[in-house]
Amino acid sequence: MSAAAAQDTHIVAATAPLIEARNVTRILPGVVPTTLVHNIDLVIRENEFVGITGPSGSGKSSLLYLLGLLDLPTSGEVLVRGQETTNMAEEDRAHARLTMLGFVFQFHFLLPEFTVLENVMLPMRALGQLSASAMRTRGGDLLGSLGLGDHMNKRPDQLSGGQRQRVAVARALANEPPVILADEPTGSLDSKSSEQVFEVLRDLVHRHGKTVVAVTHDLGMAARMDRQIELIDGAIVADKAVLVERI
Amino acid sequence: MNLILDIAWTHVRARVRQTGFAVAGVATGVGFSIMMASLMQGSQDDFTNRLVNTLPNVTVSDERRSPPPQPAATLYAAAEIHGLTPEARRRGIKNPLATMAALEAWLPGAVGPSVKVQAIIRYANHDIATNIIGIDPRRESMISDLPKQMRGATLNALFRATNAIVIGDRLSDKIGARIGANITLQTSEGARLNAQVVGFFHTGVRQLDESTAYVLTKTGQILSKQTGLINELRVRLREPMTSREIATRIENDTGYKSVSWQEANEDLISTFIIRNLIMYTVVGAILLVASFGTYNIISTITHEKARDIAIMKSLGLSEYTVRSIFVIEAMIIGVAGALAGFLLGYLLCLALGSIEIKNPFLDSDRLPLAYTYTHYLLAGAVALVSSVAAGYQPARKAARMHPVEIIRGAT
Numbered sequence: 001m002s003a004a005a006a007q008d009t010h011i012v013a014a015t016a017p018l019i020e021a022r023n024v025t026r027i028l029p030g031v032v033p034t035t036l037v038h039n040i041d042l043v044i045r046e047n048e049f050v051g052i053t054g055p056s057g058s059g060k061s062s063l064l065y066l067l068g069l070l071d072l073p074t075s076g077e078v079l080v081r082g083q084e085t086t087n088m089a090e091e092d093r094a095h096a097r098l099t100m101l102g103f104v105f106q107f108h109f110l111l112p113e114f115t116v117l118e119n120v121m122l123p124m125r126a127l128g129q130l131s132a133s134a135m136r137t138r139g140g141d142l143l144g145s146l147g148l149g150d151h152m153n154k155r156p157d158q159l160s161g162g163q164r165q166r167v168a169v170a171r172a173l174a175n176e177p178p179v180i181l182a183d184e185p186t187g188s189l190d191s192k193s194s195e196q197v198f199e200v201l202r203d204l205v206h207r208h209g210k211t212v213v214a215v216t217h218d219l220g221m222a223a224r225m226d227r228q229i230e231l232i233d234g235a236i237v238a239d240k241a242v243l244v245e246r247i
Numbered sequence: 248m249n250l251i252l253d254i255a256w257t258h259v260r261a262r263v264r265q266t267g268f269a270v271a272g273v274a275t276g277v278g279f280s281i282m283m284a285s286l287m288q289g290s291q292d293d294f295t296n297r298l299v300n301t302l303p304n305v306t307v308s309d310e311r312r313s314p315p316p317q318p319a320a321t322l323y324a325a326a327e328i329h330g331l332t333p334e335a336r337r338r339g340i341k342n343p344l345a346t347m348a349a350l351e352a353w354l355p356g357a358v359g360p361s362v363k364v365q366a367i368i369r370y371a372n373h374d375i376a377t378n379i380i381g382i383d384p385r386r387e388s389m390i391s392d393l394p395k396q397m398r399g400a401t402l403n404a405l406f407r408a409t410n411a412i413v414i415g416d417r418l419s420d421k422i423g424a425r426i427g428a429n430i431t432l433q434t435s436e437g438a439r440l441n442a443q444v445v446g447f448f449h450t451g452v453r454q455l456d457e458s459t460a461y462v463l464t465k466t467g468q469i470l471s472k473q474t475g476l477i478n479e480l481r482v483r484l485r486e487p488m489t490s491r492e493i494a495t496r497i498e499n500d501t502g503y504k505s506v507s508w509q510e511a512n513e514d515l516i517s518t519f520i521i522r523n524l525i526m527y528t529v530v531g532a533i534l535l536v537a538s539f540g541t542y543n544i545i546s547t548i549t550h551e552k553a554r555d556i557a558i559m560k561s562l563g564l565s566e567y568t569v570r571s572i573f574v575i576e577a578m579i580i581g582v583a584g585a586l587a588g589f590l591l592g593y594l595l596c597l598a599l600g601s602i603e604i605k606n607p608f609l610d611s612d613r614l615p616l617a618y619t620y621t622h623y624l625l626a627g628a629v630a631l632v633s634s635v636a637a638g639y640q641p642a643r644k645a646a647r648m649h650p651v652e653i654i655r656g657a658t
């Protein structure tokens with residue numbers, strides 16, 4: 001294969017839409033219905049590093065849950081790799097989450113009774129495609145690459161906040177999903193740990209070809225991402241790609 | 248280990264005390280169910296055995312189910328004839344030896360001829376209506392356990408005196424007759440005979456011990472004033488539980504009324520059915536109550552683990568997987584409870600079996616208990632099914648939980 005051809009395929013792959021929101025609105029029913037987000041049109045492409053910013057209560061988390069198939073839109077549709085997901089069976093949506101989407105929440109959300117390695121292996125075991133030893137090796141490699149090689153057999157409560165958050169990243173990567181969705185992954189961390197976690201996420205995009213969508217309050221951090229989306233009152237008010245601007 | 252089992256086991260293990268209570272509940276239910284079933288079955292078996300071993304399995308008598316029609320009624324079928332008594336037949340089974348031989352040709356068991364006479368025993372101011380049965384002591388061991396149930400003498404003592412008689416021990420207590428006593432037998436036909444008590448028997452069946460006496464066939468025939476009379480064939484089968492079918496066949500073959508021991512004790516058997524019904528209801532209620540404990544603990548775990556459920560669901564574990572985790576937890580409780588219950592039930596049976604009680608209706612001073620593995624299987628299966636049923640509802644609810652709601656609540 002020629003270098004030019006390889007370049008071409010890279011460009012095609014880089015521009016393929018991964019997650020697409022089409023006129024998505026989510027209203028929480030109730031005595032006074034709450035609009036979480038409305039009329040969202042958004043395309044997340046391969047190998048993008050996207051930051052979502054906005055004031056508290058503007059619907060950042062809600063949007064992330066919708067893009068990650070954790071929540072269903074009241075109207076509109078969400079497509080993953082071109083496939084419509086809102087009418088999917090719950091089981092198929094779960095499978096899409098298991099294989100295509102990795103979640104990292106503000107609080108680490110690890111299972112407390114299991115070791116770090118077992119937590120990372122959980123999605124692999126749920127998918128059940130690898131042998132036990134292969135899962136172990138892959139889990140160990142992931143943790144090692146995130147600087148947690150020495151902590152594999154500890155319980156989550158024996159780790160620092162930053163370490164836990166990196167374990168959560170390792171777990172999100174377990175089944176090699178193309179997309180990582182992170183909701184304020186550094187929100188509960190000090191600046192040093194925040195920087196570590198940020199670098200991990202950036203490396204995923206720049207070195208490993210993943211797509212990362214991260215909600216953040218930290219405008220400085222958002223500025224270092226490749227694309228920034230700003231939400232106010234449940235609507236997108238700005239969507240700018242840093243690279244384009246720089247050119 | 249399988250992921251579902253692994254998580255389920257982790258949840259259960261982390262709550263030894265709480266799950267321990269649920270397990271103890273199931274175990275108590277299973278244990279007492281086994282004990283109760285064993286006691287019920289034991290006393291029923293004990294009684295049935297006594298009936299089966301003491302009474303003939305099938306009794307063929309010289310009666311018919313419906314009285315024979317009068318010749319006049321058959322001859323003049325068109326005419327209505329009132330006031331006719333049924334035709335009187337000569338008493339006794341016709342050709343008893345040939346009939347017996349015919350039966351013994353196919354019956355899986357033995358047949359013995361006897362004479363049954365109703366008589367009043369007179370002794371020391373007592374008049375007691377009694378069934379006198381004339382038997383052949385040498386054949387009796389093939390037909391009933393009477394030779395084994397003799398007290399104070401063997402059945403062969405009947406040969407020792409003219410008009411010798413053995414009577415039930417309760418009967419002897421009632422009239423105060425001891426061995427050697429001379430009693431008078433009197434029938435409604437006017438026959439009268441002096442007989443000498445040569446022994447007692449005790450079957451454990453009150454009705455027999457109180458109002459039955461055995462004599463030689465010849466003596467019976469004298470009492471009934473009919474030489475050579477055989478009015479009853481007593482049958483013992485190798486498989487007493489087949490008596491009903493065999494009795495029907497004998498009746499069809501010979502035309503004589505044949506009564507199986509089940510038919511003769513129908514009221515008793517229906518009492519057993521009611522008793523078993525009560526037992527199963529109570530046992531079912533015990534196990535149902537035990538399953539409430541399982542329901543409780545599974546609901547508690549699903550509430551405590553709401554966050555973990557949200558994590559698992561957000562990672563992409565399916566509803567089915569999450570539900571299975573909690574159903575398996577209920578199953579673990581059910582299995583552990585059943586196993587502990589087996590042990591408890593067995594120990595309770597041993598304990599009950601070692602208690603000495605004086606029971607006027609029982610010969611032994613121990614409670615009769617049946618150790619049957621089916622009781623264990625049944626109680627175990629019911630415990631397991633009710634545990635799973637109890638765990639299913641909270642498990643389903645947990646699996647349907649919306650992860651977003653919990654994650655929103657946590658952040």
Ligand SMILES: Nc1ncnc2c1ncn2[C@@H]1O[C@H](COP(=O)(O)OP(=O)(O)OP(=O)(O)O)[C@@H](O)[C@H]1O
Nearest residue numbers: 028034035036055056057058059060061062063655
């Ligand atoms: N369960 C709920 N019931 C009612 N309103 C809710 C619920 N969850 C969220 N909201 C409201 O929906 C809106 C969007 O919430 P969301 O969590 O998406 O905002 P956010 O941008 O992530 O905020 P933050 O930066 O504080 O995390 C907010 O106004 C919030 O108050």
Ligand SMILES: [Mg+2]
Nearest residue numbers: 060061062183
């Ligand atoms: Mg938020």
